[in-house]
Amino acid sequence: MIKFLDLHKLNKPFKDQFLAKTTAFLDNGWYILGNEVKQFETSFASFSKAKHCIGVGNGLDALVLILKAHIQLGNIQKGDEVIVPANTYIASVLAILEADLTPVFVEPSFETYNIDPNLIEDIITSKTKAILVVHLYGQLAEMDKINAICESHNILIIEDAAQAHGLTFKGNHTRAFSFYPGKNLGALGDGGAITTSDANLAEVLFSLRNYGSTKKYHNDYVGVNSRLDELQAAYLNIKLPHLNAENESRKKAAKRYLSEIKNHKIHLPIWNNFNDHIFHLFVIRTESRDTLQEYLYKNGIETVIHYPIPPHKQKALLEFNHLSLPITEKIHQEVLSLPMSSVLTDEEIKHIIATLNSY
Numbered sequence: 001m002i003k004f005l006d007l008h009k010l011n012k013p014f015k016d017q018f019l020a021k022t023t024a025f026l027d028n029g030w031y032i033l034g035n036e037v038k039q040f041e042t043s044f045a046s047f048s049k050a051k052h053c054i055g056v057g058n059g060l061d062a063l064v065l066i067l068k069a070h071i072q073l074g075n076i077q078k079g080d081e082v083i084v085p086a087n088t089y090i091a092s093v094l095a096i097l098e099a100d101l102t103p104v105f106v107e108p109s110f111e112t113y114n115i116d117p118n119l120i121e122d123i124i125t126s127k128t129k130a131i132l133v134v135h136l137y138g139q140l141a142e143m144d145k146i147n148a149i150c151e152s153h154n155i156l157i158i159e160d161a162a163q164a165h166g167l168t169f170k171g172n173h174t175r176a177f178s179f180y181p182g183k184n185l186g187a188l189g190d191g192g193a194i195t196t197s198d199a200n201l202a203e204v205l206f207s208l209r210n211y212g213s214t215k216k217y218h219n220d221y222v223g224v225n226s227r228l229d230e231l232q233a234a235y236l237n238i239k240l241p242h243l244n245a246e247n248e249s250r251k252k253a254a255k256r257y258l259s260e261i262k263n264h265k266i267h268l269p270i271w272n273n274f275n276d277h278i279f280h281l282f283v284i285r286t287e288s289r290d291t292l293q294e295y296l297y298k299n300g301i302e303t304v305i306h307y308p309i310p311p312h313k314q315k316a317l318l319e320f321n322h323l324s325l326p327i328t329e330k331i332h333q334e335v336l337s338l339p340m341s342s343v344l345t346d347e348e349i350k351h352i353i354a355t356l357n358s359y
C-alpha cells in the first residue's frame, strides 16, 4: 500500500539527531520556553523574512492569538467582521469565532480553490476590519489583488499559512503556521508559530501566549497558556534546514503528476508559477470521487479527502448551516488528495500515475 503520507519514513533520517536532542533536553532539565524555543523563533523569523517569530501551542492558537492581539491593540473590536474563505479547514473559522469576531464567508475561485478576490469588494461593510487569507493546500492566494483591495479599504490582512511553510509570500503581513506532524514542516506533536514584523503586535503576542505575562507573576493581559513546547522546538530546529529541499521534492512529484496524469475524468490543479505553490497537498477533482477513491485503494494507493464537509455545513457551526455556497460545496464533493510528500519514490509516483490513467 502506498501511504497517503508516510510520517515514519519522513522522520526516520532525523532519528539519531532527535534522540541526541532528547538526551540533551533531559540532561539540561529546562522544559518550558528554553533555548530551543528561542533558537527556533530566531531561525524561523529569519527563514520567513519577518522581524519576529512567536512560538505557540498549535496553528489554531496562532490564529486566535493574532486576532486577540489586534483586539488588545484596538485595531479590531469584538463583533467586527472578518472575511474568510468558505473553502478552508474549519480552524480558520473557529479562530474568528473564538476571538468573538464575525466570520463572513467568500467563495473560492474554482481554479485555485483559494478565495476569489473578485468577490471580496462586494461584501465589505463598515464592520469589515480584517481578512483571514488562507493559502490552501500550499498555494499562494491571489495576493496582488487582495493586497490592493485591502489597502484601498483599510482592511487588515492576516494570513493562515498553516499549509504554506516555505512559500514565497507577497507583502509583510502577520502569519500563522501549524507544525502538526503532517505539515510540510511538521513536529512530532502539536506546535505552531506566528511571524510578524510589527513590533507592537509581537510584544503583545509574546505576552498573550504566556498568561499575558512576560515577567513572572506580573500579568498585563488576559492571556492563555499556548507556548511552543521546548522538545518540539528542538525537533523543529533539526528539520527546518531541510524544508526547502523537501519542498523541492514535492514540486518535482507535482510536476510529474501534472504532466503525466492524462484522464479526462480527472481535473488537475492549476500551477502557473514555480514560486506560488509548495504542494502541501496535491488535490485532484472528479465527479464520482468516492468511486475513484475506492478504485485507488484497491490498487494499493491511499488517498485522503481535504475536506469532506465545508465549515458552514458542519454541525458545530449550526448558525451558518443555512448559507448556500455552491462552489465551496461542489469542491467538497469532488476533491481527493493524492499521496504527496518528499519521500514518495519514483516507482510509487509511476504506479499512481499509471493507475489514474487506466481509471
Ligand SMILES: Cc1ncc(COP(=O)(O)O)c(C=O)c1O
Residues within 6 Å of the ligand: 058, 059, 060, 061, 088, 089, 091, 092, 134, 160, 162, 163, 177, 178, 179, 180, 190, 191, 192
Ligand atoms: C488551513 C489551516 N488552518 C489552521 C490549522 C490549524 O493548525 P493546528 O492543527 O496546528 O491547530 C490547520 C491545520 O490543521 C490548517 O490546515
